[in-house]
Amino acid sequence: MTFTTLTFILYLPIVFGLYWSFKRQSARNLVMLLASYVFYAWWDYRFCVLMLATNLIDYGVARALARVEEPKARWRLLLISLVSNLSVLGFFKYYNFFVESVAAAAGSVGWIIDPFTLNIILPAGISFYTFQAMSYTIDVYRRQLDPSRNVIDHLSYVSFFPTLVAGPIERGTALLPQLASSRTFDYRNAVTGLRLIGWGFFKKLVIADQLAIIVESSYSAPDVARGPLLAFATICFAFQIYCDFSAYSDIARGTAWLFGVDVIRNFNYPYFSQNLAEFWRRWHISLSTWFRDYVYVPLGGNRVGRVRRAVNLLITFLVSGIWHGAAWNFVVWGALHGATIALGTLRAKPAPTPAIPGGEDNIPSLATALRMLRTFAIVCLFWVFFRAESVREALGILKLVAVDAFRPRAYLPLLDTVTDDGLRMAAMVMVGVFVAVEWLIRDREHPFVVDRMPIVLRYATYTACLWMTLALTARRTGQFIYFQF
Amino acid sequence: MRKLILRATAFALVQIVVGAVLLSFYDVDESAYLAATHDKHALLERPSTKPRLIFVGGSNVAFGVNSAVVARDLPYEPINLALHVGVGLRLMLREVEQSLRPGDVVILSPEYQHFTGRRAGMVLPLLEQRPASIQYVPPVFIPTLLDHAINHAGVVIRASLRNILGRSSHTPAAAPYARHAFNRYGDVVGHWRMERPSKLTGFGFGAYSDGKIQAMVGHLNRFDDRVRAKHARVFFWYPTIPRSTLREHRETIAKIEAEIRRTMTIPVLNQPDAATLPLEFFFDTHYHLTEKGMTYRTRMLIQSLRPHIDLDDAVDAEDAPGDEGAPGAVPAASGRRSRQPRRARAVRRVPA
Numbered sequence: 005m006t007f008t009t010l011t012f013i014l015y016l017p018i019v020f021g022l023y024w025s026f027k028r029q030s031a032r033n034l035v036m037l038l039a040s041y042v043f044y045a046w047w048d049y050r051f052c053v054l055m056l057a058t059n060l061i062d063y064g065v066a067r068a069l070a071r072v073e074e075p076k077a078r079w080r081l082l083l084i085s086l087v088s089n090l091s092v093l094g095f096f097k098y099y100n101f102f103v104e105s106v107a108a109a110a111g112s113v114g115w116i117i118d119p120f121t122l123n124i125i126l127p128a129g130i131s132f133y134t135f136q137a138m139s140y141t142i143d144v145y146r147r148q149l150d151p152s153r154n155v156i157d158h159l160s161y162v163s164f165f166p167t168l169v170a171g172p173i174e175r176g177t178a179l180l181p182q183l184a185s186s187r188t189f190d191y192r193n194a195v196t197g198l199r200l201i202g203w204g205f206f207k208k209l210v211i212a213d214q215l216a217i218i219v220e221s222s223y224s225a226p227d228v229a230r231g232p233l234l235a236f237a238t239i240c241f242a243f244q245i246y247c248d249f250s251a252y253s254d255i256a257r258g259t260a261w262l263f264g265v266d267v268i269r270n271f272n273y274p275y276f277s278q279n280l281a282e283f284w285r286r287w288h289i290s291l292s293t294w295f296r297d298y299v300y301v302p303l304g305g306n307r308v309g310r311v312r313r314a315v316n317l318l319i320t321f322l323v324s325g326i327w328h329g330a331a332w333n334f335v336v337w338g339a340l341h342g343a344t345i346a347l348g349t350l351r352a353k354p355a356p357t358p359a360i361p362g363g364e365d366n367i368p369s370l371a372t373a374l375r376m377l378r379t380f381a382i383v384c385l386f387w388v389f390f391r392a393e394s395v396r397e398a399l400g401i402l403k404l405v406a407v408d409a410f411r412p413r414a415y416l417p418l419l420d421t422v423t424d425d426g427l428r429m430a431a432m433v434m435v436g437v438f439v440a441v442e443w444l445i446r447d448r449e450h451p452f453v454v455d456r457m458p459i460v461l462r463y464a465t466y467t468a469c470l471w472m473t474l475a476l477t478a479r480r481t482g483q484f485i486y487f488q489f
Numbered sequence: 490m491r492k493l494i495l496r497a498t499a500f501a502l503v504q505i506v507v508g509a510v511l512l513s514f515y516d517v518d519e520s521a522y523l524a525a526t527h528d529k530h531a532l533l534e535r536p537s538t539k540p541r542l543i544f545v546g547g548s549n550v551a552f553g554v555n556s557a558v559v560a561r562d563l564p565y566e567p568i569n570l571a572l573h574v575g576v577g578l579r580l581m582l583r584e585v586e587q588s589l590r591p592g593d594v595v596i597l598s599p600e601y602q603h604f605t606g607r608r609a610g611m612v613l614p615l616l617e618q619r620p621a622s623i624q625y626v627p628p629v630f631i632p633t634l635l636d637h638a639i640n641h642a643g644v645v646i647r648a649s650l651r652n653i654l655g656r657s658s659h660t661p662a663a664a665p666y667a668r669h670a671f672n673r674y675g676d677v678v679g680h681w682r683m684e685r686p687s688k689l690t691g692f693g694f695g696a697y698s699d700g701k702i703q704a705m706v707g708h709l710n711r712f713d714d715r716v717r718a719k720h721a722r723v724f725f726w727y728p729t730i731p732r733s734t735l736r737e738h739r740e741t742i743a744k745i746e747a748e749i750r751r752t753m754t755i756p757v758l759n760q761p762d763a764a765t766l767p768l769e770f771f772f773d774t775h776y777h778l779t780e781k782g783m784t785y786r787t788r789m790l791i792q793s794l795r796p797h798i799d800l801d802d803a804v805d806a807e808d809a810p811g812d813e814g815a816p817g818a819v820p821a822a823s824g825r826r827s828r829q830p831r832r833a834r835a836v837r838r839v840p841a
């Protein structure tokens with residue numbers, strides 16, 4: 005089930021009503037669990053069995069960890085959980101990549117292997133729920149979290165439907181205590197949740213889906229597109245993926261609020277970052293902190309020398325790249341981010357992250373503006389590797405962008421693309437408005453801060469936003485980009 | 490909670506009123522491609538003195554049959570019911586099934602994509618054109634319809650707003666994607682005099698499981714049973730695609746073909762390889778044929794169909810394509826029951 009569909013709009017009130025109609029937390033968690041499995045089964049019911057099996061293994065391992073004191077035995081138990089999760093992830097997501105890469109490597113030294121690939125459907129959200137499940141057993145292993153005694157609570161945590169398919173990757177330390185404790189309905193939280201959901205719908209339907217058309221038309225045949233159009237498509241992709249993914253996170257957070265649950269904020273105006281390290285503190289925060297806590301810190305984190313720290317950063321970003329997709333272009337994308345941040349670490353002490361992105365002033369200093377633009381340009385450059393089908397294609401795109409930059413005639417297709425469709429032009433205007441709105445509200449989470457308005461005006465604002473969103477909705481909607489991961 | 494429910498209900502009521510006002514300004518575009526569904530249903534419901542040859546499929550059939558050749562060479566009245574792959578095969582089958590008469594022959598040519606995923610993206614626009622077609626919508630389409638509803642609402646709202654602003658609510662439909670591009674049999678002919686675009690638009694398969702292929706073939710078998718119960722017949726006819734496209738997607742198409750060969754009860758008139766044509770026979774997509782392609786494909790069909798309907802007139806071999814992907818000899822129909830082809834029940838010889 006996709007958030008931005010009528011299916012979900014009809015489904016949500018049913019689950020909401022059922023959930024709050026029970027007084028006992030255990031009954032509410034059971035409703036949540038069933039709702040999550042129905043939500044997941046909407047894609048492919050067979051994968052529910054897979055999810056249930058790995059979740060039950062994790063539950064069993066965590067319960068055993070609570071009873072075992074001997075370090076080697078505890079390590080072996082943790083290994084069971086890690087192997088079960090990673091083998092499922094490895095098989096479904098990385099098997100074909102692995103055998104094809106081995107065959108390609110063998111072919112490069114003259115040894116021809118016909119790779120045995122499989123037609124495997126990637127279960128939706130497998131990377132997300134697997135990481136969520138692993139963080140749980142690791143936290144129990146580290147004695148940072150008491151294992152859940154109740155299997156329903158545990159299963160509800162891992163399969164919590166608002167975050168199940170594309171995060172935020174919520175930690176057991178944050179979510180399990182909420183599921184285990186008593187929740188009461190809070191009107192203000194529910195309204196905040198609904199506003200976040202509305203903001204998410206706008207970002208996905210109006211901006212991300214419209215930009216997807218421009219991006220797809222250029223990136224589907226990059227060899228025949230001109231450089232300026234590809235550069236423009238890459239900038240569009242930067243906003244598409246941001247609006248797409250942050251929309252999902254907003255809807256997930258908003259939905260969780262409706263059920264009295266608070267989940268981690270996943271985006272904090274990343275394109276107003278002034279360097280790449282800050283960007284990663286504001287982009288996909290739940291994944292960045294996951295890698296920080298479970299990869300970077302165990303490798304030595306900040307406790308080691310600068311060179312070792314730089315190597316650790318590079319390794320962490322390489323793993324992050326491969327997490328995103330089973331292809332070399334994702335590995336290169338991760339490596340580029342890692343190398344840039346690692347070099348920055350070697351050169352200077354990391355700059356502190358401002359509490360408000362871009363600083364408190366609404367008119368930033370020239371130096372701040374240039375730093376934000378530079379960071380955005382670097383991020384866009386790296387997005388080419390993320391969006392292209394292969395490293396070769398990404399390099400071809402970058403070459404075209406560079407070669408065509410000084411050819412005036414190469415800009416004509418760009419003008420045609422922007423002006424030949426009214427809806428597309430409206431999307432361009434919307435991107436401009438969106439950036440301006442984000443800049444003005446960057447100390448808040450969403451723009452619907454309308455509590456002080458008279459109720460009639462507030463309803464009129466909601467109504468106008470709703471119908472404007474519908475009127476500007478793309479003709480076709482795509483799945484959320486991060487579903488593929 | 491009570492406060493939230495009351496306010497949410499009030500908000501929903503306001504939106505219903507706004508929606509109703511906007512909808513009152515909306516008019517359906519009667520020149521649209523899918524508006525041809527009215528004409529096709531009129532053809533289907535029209536009384537006929539001859540048994541009918543009804544073509545069912547997506548746009549590979551709408552852009553893939555020259556019914557005038559059928560009308561000339563076979564003692565059947567051709568009706569091309571096809572519109573778009575996104576109408577969904579299950580809906581297409583229900584649509585034709587309810588109108589079948591004894592002696593009718595159904596030529597079923599679904600796109601390959603029908604076997605690998607649920608194609609129902611055009612059902613809402615179709616229902617907007619012809620609400621009565623809701624009777625053909627299978628329950629399995631409901632999730633897909635709900636998934637597309639918001640985007641379709643966007644189209645409707647934009648058209649209503651244009652009407653409110655005094656502008657034409659619809660961009661005039663242009664050939665070949667317009668109602669007027671169809672001929673009296675239901676074939677698209679509006680592109681016959683148009684220049685071919687420089688490249689064909691995308692062809693691909695999303696993620697699928699073998700179970701989907703099996704389920705669809707099973708569905709076709711049940712359709713076959715129901716058609717026979719109505720004393721009509723159905724033949725399966727592989728769609729025509731460029732040979733290069735077949736090569737590129739060989740693995741998936743081979744799976745579909747294997748399942749059809751293994752379990753399908755409907756007689757099969759051709760094979761994927763023999764159904765290919767060179768690129769110059771295609772108009773704008775990997776399924777849409779030019780006039781020459783439509784005529785050639787129709788002649789291949791007539792040749793394959795003759796043994797089954799007891800006719801022995803030769804088919805002209807002119808216009809046969811040359812090199813790239815030249816089709817091989819048209820094979821005899823295959824399939825579990827087609828090894829001993831059943832004879833048509835209501836066949837007349839071609840008049841001299």
